[in-house]
Amino acid sequence: MAKKITLILNTSPYNYENTYTAMKIAEAALDRGLDTHLVASTDGVYCFLKGQAGKGLPNAAGGFRALMDRGLKVSL
Numbered sequence: 001m002a003k004k005i006t007l008i009l010n011t012s013p014y015n016y017e018n019t020y021t022a023m024k025i026a027e028a029a030l031d032r033g034l035d036t037h038l039v040a041s042t043d044g045v046y047c048f049l050k051g052q053a054g055k056g057l058p059n060a061a062g063g064f065r066a067l068m069d070r071g072l073k074v075s076l
Contacts, residue, residue: 004035009044013061014054019047023063030070037073038064045076 007025011018022038029036040047047060054060068074 002033002035004037005029006037006039009038009040009047010042012043013047013052014057015043017057019044019060020057020063023058023060023067026067026072030067030072035073036067036071037075039075041076048074048076 005025007022009018009022013019026036026038046052047064050061052059052061064072064074
């Protein structure tokens with residue numbers, strides 16, 4: 001049985017570094033072969049909108065899309 005990790009993200013993509021931190025934790029979990037889930041609620045759902053860009057932080061939608069392509073499961 002594979003080990004599982006679930007992350008909860010409820011802050012907007014560019015006000016805090018929480019989004020970047022969640023991306024890096026998810027990336028590390030996927031690298032280790034964990035069954036990786038992310039639940040986005042409240043302002044966290046804005047991390048998945050196309051066409052947005054923040055200054056000084058990675059593009060949230062693009063970063064999560066790349067992780068989803070690697071197996072990240074997302075619930076909004």
